[in-house]
Amino acid sequence: MGKKDGKGKSRKDSQLVLRLDKQERDDFVELCKDLDTSAAREIRGFIRRFMKEHQSD
Template sequence: MSKTDASAADMVKAKSKQKVKDKAKRKSKKDSQLVLRLDKEERDAFVELCKDLDTSAAREIRRFIRDFMREHEED
């Protein structure tokens, strides 16, 4: 294995380890659920729109909650 191949392999390993750490960190923060009911058609349209925008429904709902809370926090 050449020196370049070895350093490239080391970079891949480092990135892989970082992804695992990042995923564990994100997962540990989300330990609660919010259940809501809505029409199937509305839910499906929302999920499809999120896919089209390359995001997830959960991510957008979490973003809405954070923005809503920031907007309504007491000064």
């Protein structure tokens, strides 16, 4: 079949499950919507920045 969107990005095939307060989660998701982004995108961005900052060369 090939790539669905043609962007050439790697397929995400893993999940990270975390528990947090429902109100905090709802507020975060709503803020992301207001900023025209997704919660998943922002969390992935945080993980990438965190990894880059803390990786030893």
